[in-house]
Amino acid sequence: MENFQIHATTLSGLEELLAEELRGLGAKKIVSQKRLVTFEGNKELLYRANLWCRTAIRILKPIDSFSAYSEKELYQEVQKTNWLRFIEVHNSIAVDVILTNSTFQHSLYIAQLTKDAIVDQFRNHTGERPSVDLKSPDLRIVLYINKNKVSVSLDASGQSLHKRGYRAQTHTVPLNEVLAAGIVLLGKWDRSSAFIDGMCGSGTILIEAAMIALDIAPGFFRKKFGFMNWKDYDKELFAKLLGEAKRRRRSTKSLSLMGCEVNKKTCGIARDNIENAGLSKFIRVFNKPFEFFEPRCSSGTLVMNPPYNARQKTSQDLGEKYKMIGDTLKKNYAGFHAYIFTGNLDAAKKIGLRASRRIPLHNGSIDCRLLYFEMYSGSKDK
Template identity: 85%
Template sequence: MENFQMHATTLSGLEELLAKELTELGAKKVETQKRLVTFEGDKELLYRANLWCRTAIRILKPIDLFSAYSEKELYSEIQKTNWSKYIDNKNSIAVDVILTKSTFQHSLYTAQLTKDAIVDQFRERTGERPSVDLKSPDLRVVLYINKNKVSVSLDTSGQSLHKRGYRTQTHTVPLNEVLAASIVLFSKWDRSSAFVDGMCGSGTILIEAAMIALDIAPSFFRKKFGFMTWKDYDKVLYTKLRSEVERRRRTTSLSLMGCEVNKKTCMMARDNIENAGLSKFIHVYNKPFEFFEPRRSSGTIVMNPPYNSRQKIQDDPNEKYKMIGDTLKKNYAGFDAYIFTGNLEAAKKIGLRASRRIPLHNGSLDCRLLYFEMYSGSKEVREK
């Protein structure tokens, strides 16, 4: 099969993780940019990337690159592509536009103009035109316009890859699955020792950790991808790759535990874990973190405590973060501890010196993944 260029989008700070995933899948000429990894591969790699990349948001296939300084030029350039290669007039389309420092000021209007250029081509040739379906189109076209440079791509993923399909319920501010997976991948967890989430919410980090350890594809529950409605969709190839996904579940003994103080949220976590088929491996307890004891001498503990930003919390954040530090010292000597937070001031109250501070973003929030090496025995926890 012929190789071609592809782009994988991700969240800020995850570019190197995604590049590693793509390289392990067999991608060539892998290069990182801001929230983007470019690479080359064939159709099989395109399908594999959608099935197996835990840190990708979308896999895009670029089809054109040009300069446009006016609406007329943009319309003309879009019409130069033979869109009948990808869809028929009975199919549906959608157009997404991302603008950066561009003379084109309005993304919705630019998307409308691009859509007009595509459907007008069909109307002129056949007398009929594709319809528009913003939610589930047969072909989603993505334009990135930086100043006057226009990159045109096809979205191969369809629905965002962070939507795994196992979450039936979430609490007020759920953690993005891609971000949850990255927290596990950034950690030193060996995928067999104890793994604890001290404030597990609806269970996303625990589920992602179990799927990583069991070698379950992140898209295991997905039924549809954008490339399935393309004219060149290879159903035989995809069925073969999908069968590999079904077979690659490891059998292993895991010890994943979580605690959640809110009873309703705890039930959500249990429901999501059951929906993912992981109840055998993950146990969630309706307890406050400070009263939960892991009964293990070593392992990995992660936490995504409230930031007091998008989340409304009753407790003083400074007191909450102080409690986290006190509990880590008391109950988790011998563990590797990772705290993901967007409240960098309150995080100082943890009272431990971070061995590593990984800059990440949760939406628009500037966050850090803080790593604390908790010593046991004669080597006491290092404090400020």
């Protein structure tokens, strides 16, 4: 198969994790940039990346690049691409535009202009034009414009890859699955010892951890990817890759994953999502507060995403909640690796423990940290 350039987008702070995942899949000439990893591969790798990359948001196939200094020039350059190579007149399209330090100011207008250039080309050649479907198009086109440099790509993923397909319900502020997987992968969990989420919400971190330990492809539950609508889609090749993914799953591995959630309704949602992922055998969720949960093991990994009042609301004073977390860690989790993901560093000071690592991450636009606390048994000096 012919090799070509491929781009994988991700969240800030997860670039090196994504590069490592792609390296493991056989990608070549890997280059990490901010929220982006570029690499070379063939059609099979494009499919594998969509199926297996836990920390990727989208997989893109660049098809053109050019400079444009005016709207007229942008329109003319887009029309130079032979769009009939990629879609039929009866197909639907959508255009996404990302602007960085550009003289173009309005992404929605640039998207409209790009769409006009494409449909006008069809109208001139066939007398007909493809339709526009912003939600579920047959072909999603992505323009990335940095200053006056324009990169045009086809979106091979379709829906964002964080939409795994197992989550039927969420609580009010669900954690992005890609971010949850990144948090697990950044930790020191050995994928066999105890794993606990002290405030598990709708169960995302627990599910992602179990899928990592059991070698379940994150895209396995999805019914559709963008590349399935491409004219060169190889159905037999993707069926082969799905078969490989099914055989890799370690269904008999002994795991101990536990979570606790104080809200009864949210706890029920977590259990439903875990069941949808086929992981009820490996994950138990308890409807109780973190401070009253007993781990029943002397070591393991604890991960928590407590409220931090930026997106999540809590009736308890935030300082008191974080102090409770610290007190509970000292009381019940000696011998554990503890990871607290938070967007409120002032509140995190109330934990009362010194973090060994402070890993910068983002939850949407919120600047966050993954704090690592090594909970020693007895004195650290022993």
